[in-house]
């Protein structure tokens with residue numbers, strides 16, 4: 462069956478059935494013997510924007526899937542005339558993200574692999590446009606990598622399994638991957654990472670991804686992602702309702718992994734090191750206790766006042782490792798770090814803190830290109846003070862109830878050694894029960910992967 466897709470603006474009825482108003486996201490299907498005409502409403506001409514295109518195409522392919530239409534041509538002439546060639550990336554992202562589904566655990570999973578073609582004024586895409594389309598597809602696939610990892614339950618994504626998956630990506634896309642086991646981490650002095658990691662019979666792994674593809678530059682971007690494959694809270698145990706979703710506590714690590722896969726697939730000329738500290742935060746007879754003091758790789762001693770503030774602990778050693786052993790020159794850390802950011806910003810904007818505003822601006826711009834939003838919080842001594850310890854150099858959580866996202870950032874700041882640094886808290890944005898846009902499906906959003914890709918792609 463052949464399928465033609467026609468787009469219509471509202472209030473400009475072009476002779477199709479009067480019931481079709483062409484409101485945004487309105488669809489019409491008319492079948493004859495071996496042809497189906499699909500009408501897609503674009504809403505009001507004045508209100509239509511480049512941003513809406515991504516969601517519109519995602520919605521359209523979802524609709525085609527519902528109708529089991531496996532072959533279709535999309536005519537993009539009208540869009541390219543109105544918005545320029547940049548819409549090709551939006552269309553590609555929309556289509557490829559819209560097709561995402563996580564049905565690995567359903568006994569009946571229907572595979573839908575449609576054949577889509579694209580034309581501009583009835584001509585197939587020129588080489589350059591086809592290349593643009595392909596590159597955006599590779600970014601969408603990086604987002605899908607992140608989503609798959611986050612959607613996978615903790616029993617199927619232990620730190621060891623995570624490391625094996627990343628090794629496989631490394632072989633596929635030409636990324637150097639090194640896995641540091643607990644013995645190696647002990648040798649390097651990562652006592653803080655191990656304090657958390659040894660709480661479980663599933664051993665911790667520090668995954669290092671090296672994508673060094675610009676020998677003309679000595680800039681190396683360090684991307685450090687929180688990889689808690691399950692967060693029970695440890696002895697500072699979470700109540701069961703808040704524990705339930707905690708398989709997603711490795712979304713930061715997943716975003717870094719997805720971004721680096723996309724960079725490698727697109728052969729972007731840049732230097733990036735990904736450091737993913739992966740472990741569980743569990744209750745056991747080897748688990749760390751509230752009140753313990755550990756000495757970090759950095760040399761600072763940490764009083765652990767709350768075992769549920771484990772993300773900042775594993776990130777501190779991972780950041781020290783990135784600076785000292787991988788010689789990165791800038792750092793972005795990304796983590797599902799605090800419930801506080803969820804309370805403050807909700808599910809559509811991620812929180813950020815930085816020691817260099819100009820660097821945050823770059824991240825924010827990259828987010829804009831990726832369609833992801835970040836809000837910068839202030840940091841100053843009043844927040845740092847919360848973490849002063851009577852016993853050690855610093856403690857991992859304070860008694861102050863509010864401002865937790867900033868306090869978490871202040872803890873990490875103590876380990877960045879004056880490197881330009883941005884911290885992204887994606888606790889609220891990494892998972893969505895009720896996605897607002899069609900390019901997000903229920904569950905993991907893959908947030909951060911596209912932003913980090915855009916940041917590194919521009920960072921030559």
Ligand code: BES
Nearest residue numbers: 710767769770797798799800801858888
């Ligand atoms: N993984 C959680 C944060 C989180 C909350 C992620 C909700 C996703 C959704 C993190 O490890 C945590 O437990 N943070 C504590 C920190 C506190 C003890 C200082 C929190 O936010 O309550």
Ligand code: ZN
Nearest residue numbers: 689692710772
């Ligand atoms: Zn956590």
Ligand code: MG
Nearest residue numbers: 692769770771
């Ligand atoms: Mg926790």
